[in-house]
Amino acid sequence: MRSNKTLRTILILLVVGVIGFFVYKALAGKEEKKLIQPNAGANQKKKEILVDAHVVKTSVLDEAINASGTLQSNEEVELKPEISGRITHIYFKEGANVAKGALLVKIYDEDIKAQLQKLKLQQELAKTTLKRQESLLKINGISQQDVDVTANQVSAYGADIEYNQAQLQKTEIRAPFSGTIGLRNVSEGAIVSPTTIMTTLQQLNPLKIDFTVPEKYRNAVKVGDEISFSVAGDNNTYKGKIYAIDPKIDLATRSLKLRALLPNPGNKLLPGAFAKTTISLKDIPNAIMIPSQCVIPGTRDKKVIISENGLAKSVIVETGVRDENNIQILMGLEPGDTVITTGILQLRDGMNMKFKSIE
DSSP states (O other): OHHHHHHHHHHHHHHHHHHHHHHHHHHHHHHHHHHHHHHHHHHHHHOEEEEEEEEOOEEEEEEEEEEEEEEEEEEEEEEOOSSOEEEEEEOOOTTOEEOTTOEEEEEOOHHHHHHHHHHHHHHHHHHHHHHHHHHHHHTTSSOHHHHHHHHHHHHHHHHHHHHHHHHHHTTEEEOSSSEEEOOOOOOTTOEEOTTOOOEEEEEEEEEEEEEEEEGGGTTTOOTTOEEEEEETTOOOOEEEEEEEEEEEEOTTTOEEEEEEEEOOGGGOSOTTOEEEEEEEEEEEEEEEEEEGGGOEEOSSOEEEEEEETTEEEEEEEEEEEEOSSEEEEEESOOTTOEEEOSSTTTOOTTOEEEEEEEO
């Protein structure tokens, strides 16, 4: 009995000892974490990122829209024949200016002229017969039906004559408007059809320019606004005026198409040329402009990093127009704020910063 009590006491002491050991280890681990965490936070807080900064200030902004455009002929047409046939004469010179209505190409028409002459003779004979029948009708020498049939023949010949006269006109290709002839693709003696492009005719003065602007400017531009533009290989700046605006925004590009008209004396500018277009909107006296690299684009918004008491802070901003180096800030910044320009991807809110330079 006494030995059993002793054994039980020993077992209880062992169990208590094991439990006490694990409790001690757990408490010691918590204390160690408490000691490590403050030190780690202190080290992180003391870590500084070397950055450049820009002090926000206001400036006068001449707001303008820059867009890419293409020069177009005021009028342009591909000259094709309306009927098939053989070219007998070409009356134009490539690159020459022609007046509206000028004869450019003649297609063989002798068969149509012969048919037209035949119809005219048949019509004259029918008219003579009709006169005789009308005289006989007065003395009841012929029925009214015979007279009506002959009168109908006269009218039918007249319709055939008009048709052939129209066909005869189709053998003459004339300039639909005054303009400049392009390069010809046919020669005399060539057989052409309505699908044959013989040459082109373009009106080069004035010219049109087509360009697009983002849809956010749809209320900022209007018919009558002046534009300026330049083309490659030419140091001159040209001007024109918007005369038409597409009533629909393009679904693919979310942009609005505009068309301007511009004088082109001497045909210095050519259709198809690429043009850098500028539309001046208005002057903003107190615009906030910052370097473009300060802005961090996101999926929903844009932000910048500013310095607040030496610590980094993210600020959501709304942007406006931009030029080659700077971008306008419409909302989110105030004059005097210090915006970080370099190292922004390494910064997190609350991190310390050390400035290399401040503009």
